[in-house]
Amino acid sequence: MSTAVAGSDRSWVVGIDIGGTFTDVVAFDPGEGAVRAAKAPTTPGNLVEGVIAAVGALELDLEAVAKIVHGSTTATNALLEGTYAPTGFLGTRGFSDEFDIQRMVRRWGETEWSSIYDLHQEKPPPFVPRHRRREVDERVVYPGTVETPLDEEELRARVAELVADGAEALAVCFIWSPANPEHERRAKELVAAAHPELPVSISTEVAPVVREYERMVTTAVNASLMPVMGDYLAAVGRELGERGFAGRLLMMQSHGGVAGPEELVGRPILTLRGGPVGGAVAAAELARSLGRPNVVSFDVGGTSCDTAVVVDYRVPIAEQTEVDYHPIQVATADLLCIGAGGGSIAALDAGGMLAVGPRSTGSTPGPACYARGGEEPTLTDANVVLGRVGGRNLSAGGVTIEAERAEAVIGAFAGEIGRDTAAAAAGIVRVAVATMADSIRLQTIDRGHDPRDFSLLAYGGAGPLHATLVAEACAIPEVIVPLAPGAFSSLGMLVAGQGSYAQAAFLIPLEETTAAEVEGRLAALAAEAERVQAGAELTVRRFAAMRYQLQEWELRVPLPDRIDGEAGLADVAARFHAAHRERYGFAREDQPIELVALFAEAATPAPRLDLGRPEAGGEDPAAAVVERRPVGVGEDGEAEQVPVYERSLLRAGNVLAGPCVIEELTATTYLQPGWSARVDPSGVLLASADGAAR
Amino acid sequence: MSADAEQLTGAWAERGAPDDYMHEETLHCGCCGRMIVRRAWVVTAPEEPGGELIFCEPVCERIYAEYWLPRHGGGR
Amino acid sequence: MSGSDEAIELVLLHNRLTSICREMGVAMMRTAYSPVFNEGFDFICALFDREGEMIAQAEYNPSMLGAANFSVGWMVEELGAEAFAPGDVWIHNDPYRGGCHLPEHLLLKGIFHEGELFGFAATIGHVAEIGGKAVGALAGDVTEVYQEGLRLPPVRLMAGGEHVMDVWKIMMTNHRTPKLTWGDLHAMLGSLRIGEQRVEALLAARGVAATRRDVAELSDRSERWMRREIAAIPDGEYAFEDVMDDDGISAEPRRLRVNVAVRGEELIADFTGTDPQTAGPINATFAVTASGTYNAIFQLTDREVPRNAGCYRPIRVIAPPGTLVNVLHPGAEIGGNSETHCRIVGIVIGALAAALPERVAAGDGATGCNFLFGGVHPETGEFYANYHFENVGWGGARHRDGNDSQCVPLAISRNTPIEVFETRYPFVTVGFRLQPDSGGAGRHRGGLGTERILEVRAPEVTISSLFDRTATGSYGLEGGLPGGCASIEVRRRGEERFRPFTEAFGTVSPAKFSNVTVHAGDQIRIVSSGGGGFGDPRERPLEEVRRDVRDRVLSPQRAAAEYGVEVDELSAGVLSGSPD
Numbered sequence A: 001m002s003t004a005v006a007g008s009d010r011s012w013v014v015g016i017d018i019g020g021t022f023t024d025v026v027a028f029d030p031g032e033g034a035v036r037a038a039k040a041p042t043t044p045g046n047l048v049e050g051v052i053a054a055v056g057a058l059e060l061d062l063e064a065v066a067k068i069v070h071g072s073t074t075a076t077n078a079l080l081e082g083t084y085a086p087t088g089f090l091g092t093r094g095f096s097d098e099f100d101i102q103r104m105v106r107r108w109g110e111t112e113w114s115s116i117y118d119l120h121q122e123k124p125p126p127f128v129p130r131h132r133r134r135e136v137d138e139r140v141v142y143p144g145t146v147e148t149p150l151d152e153e154e155l156r157a158r159v160a161e162l163v164a165d166g167a168e169a170l171a172v173c174f175i176w177s178p179a180n181p182e183h184e185r186r187a188k189e190l191v192a193a194a195h196p197e198l199p200v201s202i203s204t205e206v207a208p209v210v211r212e213y214e215r216m217v218t219t220a221v222n223a224s225l226m227p228v229m230g231d232y233l234a235a236v237g238r239e240l241g242e243r244g245f246a247g248r249l250l251m252m253q254s255h256g257g258v259a260g261p262e263e264l265v266g267r268p269i270l271t272l273r274g275g276p277v278g279g280a281v282a283a284a285e286l287a288r289s290l291g292r293p294n295v296v297s298f299d300v301g302g303t304s305c306d307t308a309v310v311v312d313y314r315v316p317i318a319e320q321t322e323v324d325y326h327p328i329q330v331a332t333a334d335l336l337c338i339g340a341g342g343g344s345i346a347a348l349d350a351g352g353m354l355a356v357g358p359r360s361t362g363s364t365p366g367p368a369c370y371a372r373g374g375e376e377p378t379l380t381d382a383n384v385v386l387g388r389v390g391g392r393n394l395s396a397g398g399v400t401i402e403a404e405r406a407e408a409v410i411g412a413f414a415g416e417i418g419r420d421t422a423a424a425a426a427g428i429v430r431v432a433v434a435t436m437a438d439s440i441r442l443q444t445i446d447r448g449h450d451p452r453d454f455s456l457l458a459y460g461g462a463g464p465l466h467a468t469l470v471a472e473a474c475a476i477p478e479v480i481v482p483l484a485p486g487a488f489s490s491l492g493m494l495v496a497g498q499g500s501y502a503q504a505a506f507l508i509p510l511e512e513t514t515a516a517e518v519e520g521r522l523a524a525l526a527a528e529a530e531r532v533q534a535g536a537e538l539t540v541r542r543f544a545a546m547r548y549q550l551q552e553w554e555l556r557v558p559l560p561d562r563i564d565g566e567a568g569l570a571d572v573a574a575r576f577h578a579a580h581r582e583r584y585g586f587a588r589e590d591q592p593i594e595l596v597a598l599f600a601e602a603a604t605p606a607p608r609l610d611l612g613r614p615e616a617g618g619e620d621p622a623a624a625v626v627e628r629r630p631v632g633v634g635e636d637g638e639a640e641q642v643p644v645y646e647r648s649l650l651r652a653g654n655v656l657a658g659p660c661v662i663e664e665l666t667a668t669t670y671l672q673p674g675w676s677a678r679v680d681p682s683g684v685l686l687a688s689a690d691g692a693a694r
Numbered sequence B: 001m002s003a004d005a006e007q008l009t010g011a012w013a014e015r016g017a018p019d020d021y022m023h024e025e026t027l028h029c030g031c032c033g034r035m036i037v038r039r040a041w042v043v044t045a046p047e048e049p050g051g052e053l054i055f056c057e058p059v060c061e062r063i064y065a066e067y068w069l070p071r072h073g074g075g076r
Numbered sequence C: 001m002s003g004s005d006e007a008i009e010l011v012l013l014h015n016r017l018t019s020i021c022r023e024m025g026v027a028m029m030r031t032a033y034s035p036v037f038n039e040g041f042d043f044i045c046a047l048f049d050r051e052g053e054m055i056a057q058a059e060y061n062p063s064m065l066g067a068a069n070f071s072v073g074w075m076v077e078e079l080g081a082e083a084f085a086p087g088d089v090w091i092h093n094d095p096y097r098g099g100c101h102l103p104e105h106l107l108l109k110g111i112f113h114e115g116e117l118f119g120f121a122a123t124i125g126h127v128a129e130i131g132g133k134a135v136g137a138l139a140g141d142v143t144e145v146y147q148e149g150l151r152l153p154p155v156r157l158m159a160g161g162e163h164v165m166d167v168w169k170i171m172m173t174n175h176r177t178p179k180l181t182w183g184d185l186h187a188m189l190g191s192l193r194i195g196e197q198r199v200e201a202l203l204a205a206r207g208v209a210a211t212r213r214d215v216a217e218l219s220d221r222s223e224r225w226m227r228r229e230i231a232a233i234p235d236g237e238y239a240f241e242d243v244m245d246d247d248g249i250s251a252e253p254r255r256l257r258v259n260v261a262v263r264g265e266e267l268i269a270d271f272t273g274t275d276p277q278t279a280g281p282i283n284a285t286f287a288v289t290a291s292g293t294y295n296a297i298f299q300l301t302d303r304e305v306p307r308n309a310g311c312y313r314p315i316r317v318i319a320p321p322g323t324l325v326n327v328l329h330p331g332a333e334i335g336g337n338s339e340t341h342c343r344i345v346g347i348v349i350g351a352l353a354a355a356l357p358e359r360v361a362a363g364d365g366a367t368g369c370n371f372l373f374g375g376v377h378p379e380t381g382e383f384y385a386n387y388h389f390e391n392v393g394w395g396g397a398r399h400r401d402g403n404d405s406q407c408v409p410l411a412i413s414r415n416t417p418i419e420v421f422e423t424r425y426p427f428v429t430v431g432f433r434l435q436p437d438s439g440g441a442g443r444h445r446g447g448l449g450t451e452r453i454l455e456v457r458a459p460e461v462t463i464s465s466l467f468d469r470t471a472t473g474s475y476g477l478e479g480g481l482p483g484g485c486a487s488i489e490v491r492r493r494g495e496e497r498f499r500p501f502t503e504a505f506g507t508v509s510p511a512k513f514s515n516v517t518v519h520a521g522d523q524i525r526i527v528s529s530g531g532g533g534f535g536d537p538r539e540r541p542l543e544e545v546r547r548d549v550r551d552r553v554l555s556p557q558r559a560a561a562e563y564g565v566e567v568d569e570l571s572a573g574v575l576s577g578s579p580d
Ligand SMILES: [Zn+2]
Pocket: B029, B030, B031, B032, B033, B034, B055, B056, B057, B060
């Protein structure tokens, strides 16, 4: 990593990833190929502080930065913690009870599987409670005709009631607004005039899709996030600006693309999964460079364990996601997040069983060994007691490890459960590993993927520490540890944050439109997508969502670069038939096709991040040994003297036999007995059981 | 309630004729009432009309003896 | 194989087979034409061995899942395994051959490995329009199966991969909306092909012999698990009964009765004592009665028991032929699978309330509120037909209130979005709301039903209806009161109020009728039933009664009459309007 450069030449790209415990930043200079990383504790309640501290720790002149790509958990945290704004809802007379009625019936049991026979499943409460909902006279009917004009007087009165009742944001969703958004637009104007400070979200600006329930919930969730996201974006923009940043600030969206603050102020919901998605996309890129089509992206930080199953080098994207069963009509990477990380607290549950997480110390006070006031035993403390985590690895976050404190809290907990300290520590790790493995099984075995066909790509501060244990527990034969695993997610922001997307509904039978019309609409969308990434060299890809007439569900199909005349449209139809045949086993060439929506994606090629390849060496890694220390490697934490390697001293071709520990600036890798690892020429560690590297 | 096969006296025999499309009468298990397709579990019972009891499967012979007769008495 | 390796192999196989069924379902849902498929999930996808024993299923429509054991088994036994050749697809919808009711079409395709039959991919789908007396099949006043629609015995729909056009032509000619039938059947065929391909790949990877052995082991494990579950229910005989409104032909109520005998690790649900088969269409087939019983038992036992042939074996059903629970040919049966099915689930759960008071709940709304309509669409000039249903309130239980507006237990259907509904049919929805006061009062109240008002926008629309629970509410338990009743009413254009169809159109039954013509501007009001309450309403905490009144799901009058909470007590925290 290079020293500070001051540059009037604005070339650096910075990625920021806010985790539950640390905020990681990575900076990359595409010209020089230089990379630098830094971290600071995450500051819940005011995330901007941690962001600024981490950026400061880069020691980089912000004037030299062209672009900052930022993955934030602001939206998710607000929903999980219930700190979103009390939100009023205004809808068409007769329909606001759909919040209670909902659509997805009887699937609220422990699993989808069990729900069809679950007499006691609890229907989720409405996202907007009844007393915060109001209805007005207005009605548009299909295909867009106004049947009842908007009662503007009533609207003003109802909104005033909601505001008086404490609503701090307002969602408006009228029946059939996708076919005619006029009433919603007018409502927005009227509310803005009467309550200029009140954030208002109208459904046609958030999720212009037919199906009123999904649209109204998406709009309500979006509105509820507007105040918190507005505050956050304003603060981050201001703080960065004050420090000289004049480039482009972009935020990750749930599907791995980026958008700017001007768009996200009104549509914060697009960032819902924008935190963890960066790592998953980076994992898919790394998997491609290693020729491993199937990997489980395994990101363990201080608070959570995020997993994504990459199949054929792709992070699966869903058109819809959910928050507590509330449908969110936004394209989203398919990720699973559980509360298990280094800061997860070990405790005995009501039944006297050892549980680790989901409660976490977060960054403040953090694990006891951070010596910042933490007094509860955490997973990190257990790893410190076992000697798997030493004193060197977390210093970049401004944290030093005090092993005695870990010994003290784990020792006390051991007393509670009647074991010795090492056995208690080993037990905590085993329980956490089982929880993480369960999460991976849900995404592999339960979906019919054989874990034996996968590699576990481990990153985050605590991922590589548990990777061989988790892999063994879920029968995954190989573990991949990238260089700088602690910064991998933020690196992902650089890799992933290259795309931006624009979409618009366009519901018409294919035979009733023309190539020129479709091209015109696509061009407008492409311009919109390109605007987000202004100035960059972009590749535009176009897609259309299509279906057979009378079908309800559409299929997204890539379009050619140019659609010309009748033949061009015929080619589009042929692509749809082919995609339909591939996906569903049949095509209906005799049936008319309907266009539903058009999409454009503008992307710059992902930069190749070279973190410095190791020099070539022999198999023997002895030169990288920095110490030998006792490490608890047995079932009950029985210790052995094991070698500790410094990662930067390893050479390509080195073969490391477990048990051993590999330390580097941002993370520690623990290789359990029976596993060995080889240093790939690219620098990644490839570990497998019984020394049988693939 | 055991599924002791030794106590059963029936045997499989072809009774139903599902593809006789001229006749729509259906044959039902003497215990559970389920329709019989082709194969029936037939128990010789001289006291019954027709001299036999027809069941859908061996389990129904057992349930007929252990549950149905004590509760409802007599044939259907 | 070590013990844990075997456990991994088996769980992997089970999950792989289940996920194949899910993939089949997704393909079907995404490609079908009828809302009953693509929004209503009124279908199933399952895999069977060559004897017709179920080896895996995905979590779709529970009524069809239970009945598939009978209809697939029937087809395999009637035809014989040798009848199936690669590329053949057999179809049948015969309720007297193990089906649930006439609209449900079973498509069965053999899966072969190296020329030898391994088993079957099966889908069952509710085809929305099958001809017959009235559009949408669920006419409330038919008296024999011949009026209900086109009945197909097992015949080949595809032979060697080619359409058997003779059969297709018969179907297309007899169904009112042949385009939808064509699209939906092709969605089912696509789904079968996916199941076939995935299982073929699985067999190629892990071998036929090992897979046969392992699926048998999976079934045996499920059976053992279910036996342990039943063994944990206290032995005894538990009886329960309930009445249905009428059969659509005459106005008398009909009685359903069950005796549930729990004996060790076996359970017998004996429906002897149930009223004889009716003239009207509320008769259930044996498969419906068995499926409803399985459903009830599955709700009361460990829900993680893997669902294959094994888990059904310890549950025995006795359903006397010629009664409401085991219809004989040619008795009308179209409503047996919606209305009577709900009641079968309800009385088995009700019976076991004495044995499992912590696990049961009071009765759910127990009617599909089936509302059928069709005609020539004024804009497209084409015939349309729709099968519309409603969700109901569910019963309160020992530790919780019942859920509002939730699909009846025999299905997992989603309500069709209003914006999808209005694209397809000439109605405008005037309102869709929770129905206040419809939850049965109790310490834990029943869930609410809904009210939907539709206004006709075509010169005329022909409607039919098949509801129950319009005369008696769903049962409460332990002192809880019954839930609110369902209803269907009409307000003719220019009239002041909604009136029952008996009054406005002179139908015999208030909610079971067919082929009534309504006109532009007329409004139909459908109210679905609420769930029964659990426990004494007077023990409900005042705060919860106040909250219900504040949220306008409970009227002050009912609060006083049923919960003993007077208006002055309510006003303390409620009528002042403080939120939350
Ligand atoms: Zn039988």
